[in-house]
Amino acid sequence: MSVVRVMGPDSAPGPAVPWRKVLWERQPFPDNYVDQRFLEELRRNEGIRQYRYWAVVKEAGFVGQQLSCVAIFITLWLYMEQGLLSPERLLLTSLVCALLGYGLHQALTSQMESGCELRTRLADLQSATIFLSFTFGFSPVLKTLTESVSTDTVYAMSAVMLLAHLVSFPYAHPSTPGSLSLNAALFASVCLASRLPGALHTFAMLSCALLVFAMWPCLLQRLRENAPSQFTGLCVGVCIGGVGGLGSQSPGGAVLLALALGSVTLLCPLLLVMLQRHKDNIQGPWDEAEIHEDISHFLH
Amino acid sequence: MGQRRRAVTNPSSRRVSGAPADVARVPSRKHNICMVSDFFYPNMGGVESHIYQLSQCLIEKGHKVVIVTHAYGRRKGVRYLTNGLKVYYLPLQVMYNQSTATTCFHSLPLLRCVFVRERITVVHAHSSFSAMGHDALFHAKTMGLNTVFTDHSLFGFADVSSVLTNKLLTVSLCDTNHIVCVSYTSKENTVLRAALDPKIVSVIPNAVDPTDFTPDPSQRLDDRITIVVISRLVYRKGIDLLGGIIPELCLKHPDLHFLIGGEGPKRIVLEEVREKYQLHDRVRLLGALEHKDVRGVLVQGHIFLNTSLTEAFCMAIVEGASCGLQVVSTRVGGIPEVLPNDLITLCEPTVRSLCAGLEAVIAQHRSGSVPSPASVHARVRSLYTWRNVAERTEKVYDRVSGEEVLPLDRRLRRLRAYCGPVAGTIFALFAVLDFLLLLFLQWLVPDRVMDVAMDATGPHGLWRPGPSSKVSGTKRAAEKDSSS
Numbered sequence: 001m002s003v004v005r006v007m008g009p010d011s012a013p014g015p016a017v018p019w020r021k022v023l024w025e026r027q028p029f030p031d032n033y034v035d036q037r038f039l040e041e042l043r044r045n046e047g048i049r050q051y052r053y054w055a056v057v058k059e060a061g062f063v064g065q066q067l068s069c070v071a072i073f074i075t076l077w078l079y080m081e082q083g084l085l086s087p088e089r090l091l092l093t094s095l096v097c098a099l100l101g102y103g104l105h106q107a108l109t110s111q112m113e114s115g116c117e118l119r120t121r122l123a124d125l126q127s128a129t130i131f132l133s134f135t136f137g138f139s140p141v142l143k144t145l146t147e148s149v150s151t152d153t154v155y156a157m158s159a160v161m162l163l164a165h166l167v168s169f170p171y172a173h174p175s176t177p178g179s180l181s182l183n184a185a186l187f188a189s190v191c192l193a194s195r196l197p198g199a200l201h202t203f204a205m206l207s208c209a210l211l212v213f214a215m216w217p218c219l220l221q222r223l224r225e226n227a228p229s230q231f232t233g234l235c236v237g238v239c240i241g242g243v244g245g246l247g248s249q250s251p252g253g254a255v256l257l258a259l260a261l262g263s264v265t266l267l268c269p270l271l272l273v274m275l276q277r278h279k280d281n282i283q284g285p286w287d288e289a290e291i292h293e294d295i296s297h298f299l300h
Numbered sequence: 301m302g303q304r305r306r307a308v309t310n311p312s313s314r315r316v317s318g319a320p321a322d323v324a325r326v327p328s329r330k331h332n333i334c335m336v337s338d339f340f341y342p343n344m345g346g347v348e349s350h351i352y353q354l355s356q357c358l359i360e361k362g363h364k365v366v367i368v369t370h371a372y373g374r375r376k377g378v379r380y381l382t383n384g385l386k387v388y389y390l391p392l393q394v395m396y397n398q399s400t401a402t403t404c405f406h407s408l409p410l411l412r413c414v415f416v417r418e419r420i421t422v423v424h425a426h427s428s429f430s431a432m433g434h435d436a437l438f439h440a441k442t443m444g445l446n447t448v449f450t451d452h453s454l455f456g457f458a459d460v461s462s463v464l465t466n467k468l469l470t471v472s473l474c475d476t477n478h479i480v481c482v483s484y485t486s487k488e489n490t491v492l493r494a495a496l497d498p499k500i501v502s503v504i505p506n507a508v509d510p511t512d513f514t515p516d517p518s519q520r521l522d523d524r525i526t527i528v529v530i531s532r533l534v535y536r537k538g539i540d541l542l543g544g545i546i547p548e549l550c551l552k553h554p555d556l557h558f559l560i561g562g563e564g565p566k567r568i569v570l571e572e573v574r575e576k577y578q579l580h581d582r583v584r585l586l587g588a589l590e591h592k593d594v595r596g597v598l599v600q601g602h603i604f605l606n607t608s609l610t611e612a613f614c615m616a617i618v619e620g621a622s623c624g625l626q627v628v629s630t631r632v633g634g635i636p637e638v639l640p641n642d643l644i645t646l647c648e649p650t651v652r653s654l655c656a657g658l659e660a661v662i663a664q665h666r667s668g669s670v671p672s673p674a675s676v677h678a679r680v681r682s683l684y685t686w687r688n689v690a691e692r693t694e695k696v697y698d699r700v701s702g703e704e705v706l707p708l709d710r711r712l713r714r715l716r717a718y719c720g721p722v723a724g725t726i727f728a729l730f731a732v733l734d735f736l737l738l739l740f741l742q743w744l745v746p747d748r749v750m751d752v753a754m755d756a757t758g759p760h761g762l763w764r765p766g767p768s769s770k771v772s773g774t775k776r777a778a779e780k781d782s783s784s
Contacts, residue, residue, distance in 0.1 A: 021484045023505040023613075023637045024683045031502035031692055032478075038498060039488050286454040286489035288610040289632050289649035291540055 043283045051276060056269035058228075061235035062171055064265040065220070068242025070162050071257050073212050075245035077192050080201055087204035094208050101211075101219050108222040132207065139203040146194040154191045161188035165213070174217035185213040239265075330759045331697045332364045332419050336411075336436035337426035338399045340369035340387065344591060346615055347427045347452050350506055352381070357690030359383050363697075364758025366418050368411070370400050370432055384756030384763025388414055392432065402431040404730050408439050408737055415443060417753040422697050424448040428455070428465070434472045441475055441711065442734045446700045449473060450480040451490045454612045454633050466493040467719070471727045474718040475711055477700040480693065482506050482613040483634030489612075495718065504692045505638075508618045510681035515624030515673035516599040524555045525665055527658070528601030528625065530594060530616055531608070533564030538607030538630060543569040544651035545607075547577045549658060556582065556662070561597050563588035598623040603661055609649055611635050617644065622680045624673020626664070628657045639683075643676060708735055 019027060019035040029035075079085035102124075135142075146154050165185040170178040189209035193202040223231045239261055247254035335355055339347045355365040360383075371377075371389040379387045390410050395401035415423070423440035425433030428451050437447050449472070456462050473479060473494040479501045481487040491498045520526065527549075531537040542560075549556055560570060560583065567585065574583045589597060598604070604620030606629040613634050617627045621643050629635050631646040638644075647657035664670045706714060711731060716724040756763040 021637055022640075023483055023503070023634075024640050031504055031695070032499055034498040039492070042488070042492070282457050282492060284488060284492075285485050286610070286633055287456055287458075288454075288536065289538075289630065291538075291609070291649070293544070293651055 039284075041284050045279060045281050046283055048279065048281070051269075051273050053269060053273050056272055057265055058232055060265045060269050061232060061239075062174070062220070062224070064261045065235040065238040065242075066166060066169055066171070066217075067257070067261060067264065068239045069212050069216060070166060071242035071246045071253075072238070073189070073209065074162075074192075075242075075249055076208060077196075077205060078249045080196055080205060083197070087198070087200040090204045090208060094204070094211055098211055098215065101215060105219050105222055108219075108226045131210065135206050136203050139206070140199045142190055142206070143194055143196070143199045143202045146191060151195060154195060158188040158191040161185070161191070169217075174221045182214060185209065189213070329698065329701065330363050331694075331701060332421045332758060333358060333366075333697065334415060334418065334420040334423050334436075335365065335367045335426065336369070336423060336430075336433050337367075338370055338394075338430035338432045339427055340367060341381075342372050342375065343398055346506065346613075347430075349591070350450075350452070351426055352385075353507065353509065353686040354690055354693060355385050356383060357686045358694065359385060359757045360687075361690060361694060362759060363694070364418070364755055364761065366414070366420070368414055368432075368436065370394060370398075380756065384761060386418075386753075386756050390414075390432075395431070397429070399429055400432045400435075402435055404435065404438060405734060405737055407432065407435045408442075408734065409741055411436055411439050412443065412738065412741060413750070415440065415445060416747050416750050419752065420445060422446045422448060422700060424450065424697075426450045427452050428469055429453065434468070437472055437476055438731075438734065439738075441705060442708075442731065442738050444705045444707075446703065446705060447476045448478050448480065448696060448700055449476050450482070451486060452482060452612060454486060454489050454610050455493055457492070467723055469494045471715065471719050471723060475706050475714050477703050477705070478502065478696050480504050480696060483637050485634040485637065486612040502692070502696055504689055504696075505684055506613045506615050506618075507684040507686045507689045508615055508622055508680075509686065510622055510677070513595050513598065513619045513622035513677075515622075515677045517624070517673050519596075519599040520602060521600075524557050525553070525603065525662055526557045526559055526601040527603045527605050528559045528561070528598055528620065529605050529607070530561040530589065530597060530620075531606065532562050533560075533566040533570065535566060536609050537562075537564075537566075538609045538649060539564070539566035539569055541607045541630075541649065541651055541654060542605070543573045545605075545654055545658065546570070546573050546579065546583055548651065548655050549662075550577065550579055550582060552659075553662060558583040559586065559597060559601055560584065561586040561589040561594070594619065595623060598625060601625055602665055603628060603658065605654075605658065606630065606635075607649070607654065608632060608635070614638060618680065618684055622677055624676045626661050626670055626676075628654065628661055630654065639680075642671075643679065708732070 017028065019029055019033065019037070021035075021037065076085065076090065080087070080090065106121075161184045165181045165188065167181075168178055168184065169181040186206075186209060189206055193205035193209075196202055196205060220231070220234070223234060243254050243258050243261070246257055333355075335351050337347060337351055339345060340351060341348055351367060355367060358365050365385060367385065367387045369387065369389060370392045376389045376391050379389065381387060390407070392400045392407060392410070400407075414420070420440075423436055423445050425437050425447070426449075427433060433449070437449060440447050455466065457466065469490075470493070473490075473496060477500070479490060479494075479496065481490050481501055481503050482505055484503055487498070487501050487503050490496065491501055529542060531539075533539050543566075546558055550558075558579075570583070570585060574580055574585075586597065598620055601620075602625065604617065604623075604625040604627045606614060606617050606620075606627070608614065608630055609632060611633040614629070617629050617635065617638060621627050621639055627639060627644045629644055629646060630649040632649060635644075636646060645657045645661055647653040661670070708731070712728040715728045715731060718724065719727060755761045
């Protein structure tokens, strides 16, 4: 095999044969040769999504309304704690809201083809009955659960858990609330509810928590899918309700909430859109290949 | 360079940064090379055998080579391998995956000892995963030695961990004299990762010892077609794809057998597949293989399958082809550069594409239209040899030894300019501290009072492949020397 032995850095460039990106052929080029085709397979920002400001604001609205939901829940708890809201009234309102929401949910579901919908109304009723009866039965226990823990600790724990709920909430697919976010929210509600004056208060608070943290996101997701324009309005409404409600109890908190909402729904999308043009994502043949197929069916 | 050679007689003139221009371009110059990597025998892998084989060929060419790695278990101190190749197993703490912990400073005293005693002129670090290699580069630049780095792996750009490691690579390579990559894809990757000038990056492929991998068709069973897979059983090697290919093809071809060598966390996937489809007699899992046993497994097969998802060079397919097997592989990383199209069937990294590629090769086998193992071997044997690798690496050393090592002030400026204001400043500070530490060490024990190690290899090497008494005499002398 006669090979052209011109290798190693800084050798003189060879004859006018085109360079090839192969290693098995000894080519008349130095080892540190840089061809025109160097990096030709580099691809930049492939499949990039161009965001538009108002579309991002709309999506961010979901985050804002979830923040407001937490604020509304805290407001209700503050009212309960100060005795301004009786548990009977809260229960009644919750029941009415639940029934209205359930009806709306059913209406929106039947609009879609009910291919994936397998739960019957009887099953829904069963779950509701089981949950309510157990919560009612256990509410005296829950009421005294944290008695031996200092109030500061309980508040701090609730704050951390509500924060965890907001952070871990699955904003993209809220119809199946993430187990972490839902558990964190319910843990916080149990903590807060156990500081209320009576067992019925605890029961009302927990039912309300379930409504706000478990059912409401499902309904909202349905709205987002089927009625986008109403969804936006609803988000704005919830945000105003959250700020207003908190304002009636603590004006400082309301200001802070309004600032947080403003930055989450208006400022952050602006940053995202503005930083978008600095995005420089590079791909090439060196990237690890991804397995897109579902291989698990070979196993199960 | 030349001054450093004279250091035997006049050790006080050793600390120079950069080389005098008049001796810069003598091609036949012999170098004192120090290979540094966390990965060396008894650890097994591509980097390890690369360092060993390259060192042996460089010794053959008359250079002096020593290898520095960290202690493996009870293997610490100085060891000698074939042809007087000296290996320092330094007592540095291993942190993760056989890579040492790095503080940028603590390895300086030991490495300085090695560099000074062995009169090293070129420090050659291997593998971007090796913290010790980067440490050695850092100290070598502080000591005014020329540096070369070989990158053996590909890296992505997408996640946080790669952003961080790429930043560290930028810091480490911005003032390294020359970089070697094992394929053009690897070069593109490294140039992008470390923001380098592509002119200081050479492509020198890996090699395979063709005498180790010779075909032996008599080992094949004629009543079946055997597909051989030899790879660590990990995600990056595409073992999940293999788990999809096995049932698909075994159902279609009743005479198809799989022979799988290697061990790893994905073994369970293959075992489940074997269990579910009752393929115990047709899919054999051999477990971890010693390097010497690989050929014995390869020659039993007709087809070599590689399902890697990323690969800088892939020695395994060259070994398979060298044993005369038909190679089927995924088209990822540097693999398309490695073998000519008639020796390899490239497929997309999907079960369907790999099955199609394998079926095409199986059909060729049935019709008898595949080239004979001997003819495949004859084609592959001259493609990648270690002598060729050593020859090309030698040219890199020749070039590097003519270059100057940046003095501290320009090194600091380079770090600030290339690595960004934050990382650049931090590492410039580290470089200053490293320099001060070096001055302190030189004040404690000046270079000129340090013993010079016996040369086993190189122009003045004492190693003679002869009676064992002489060999052990040299070894004793050197070990005494290094422990004093």
